[in-house]
Amino acid sequence: MRLGTKATSAMKPGTKLKSAACDTEVMVIRCGEGAIECGGAAMGEAKPEAVGTPSADFAAGTLMGKRYVDAAGTFELLCVKPGKGSLSVDGVALQVKDAKPLPASD
Numbered sequence: 001m002r003l004g005t006k007a008t009s010a011m012k013p014g015t016k017l018k019s020a021a022c023d024t025e026v027m028v029i030r031c032g033e034g035a036i037e038c039g040g041a042a043m044g045e046a047k048p049e050a051v052g053t054p055s056a057d058f059a060a061g062t063l064m065g066k067r068y069v070d071a072a073g074t075f076e077l078l079c080v081k082p083g084k085g086s087l088s089v090d091g092v093a094l095q096v097k098d099a100k101p102l103p104a105s106d
Contacts, residue, residue, distance in 0.1 A: 011028050011031045011036075012028070012031070013028055013029055013030065013031070014027065014028065015027070015028040015031075015045065016028075016045065016080070017036060017038075017043040017044065017045060017077075018043060018044060018045070018046070018047050018048065019038035019039055019041065019043055019048075019051075019083055019085055020038075020039075020041045020042065020043070020044065020048040020051070020052055021038055021039025021040060021041040021051070021052045021053060021054040021055070021058075021083075021084075021085045022038065022039050022051060022052075022053075022054050022083035022084040022085040023051065023081060023082070023083035023084070024038045024039070024062045024079065024081060024082065024083030024084075024085050024087070025079075025080050025081035025083075026038075026043070026062075026068070026077040026078060026079050026080060026087065027077070027078045027080050028076075028077060029067065029076040029077060029078050030073075030074065030075060030076040031074075031075060032070075032072070032074030032075050032089075033074070034075070034089040034090045035089065035090055036075070036077070036087070036088075036089055037058070037087070037088045037089070037090075037091070038054070038058070038062070038083070038085040038086070038087050038088070039052070039053070039054025039055055039058050039059065039083075039084065039085025039086065040054060040055030040057060040058040040085070040088070040091075041054075041055075041085075054083075054084050054085035054086070055085075058085055058086040058088055058093070059084055059085060059086065060086040060093075061082065061083065061084050061085070061086065062079045062082050062083055062085065062086065062087060063079060063082055063096070064079055064080065064081065064082045065078075065079065066078075066079050066096050066097070067079075067096070067097040068087045068094040068095065068096060068097065069094060069095060069097045070089055070092065070094055070095075071092075071095075075089050075094065076097065077094065
């Protein structure tokens with residue numbers, strides 16, 4: 001995939017994506033229909049030549065090791081490198097996935 005093309009549903013789990021708006025890098029865990037974006041700009045597999053600035057609406061940042069999901073649960077991304085941009089799909093922000101509680105030990 002070339003820089004400037006949108007990351008769409010043609011992706012498969014394990015694909016690494018890089019942001020054109022900040023230093024964020026993610027790994028696709030689950031992918032549905034839509035374009036994956038960070039900082040308001042489309043993400044791609046190729047490292048951008050120059051990193052831009054995240055849009056003010058998508059500048060909440062990403063946290064390393066956190067999983068990000070959409071409301072329907074069709075998208076799941078693992079942040080492998082944090083940055084200043086927020087993750088979204090077709091302009092809809094993704095949320096940090098809640099951790100599953102461990103079973104109680106007896």
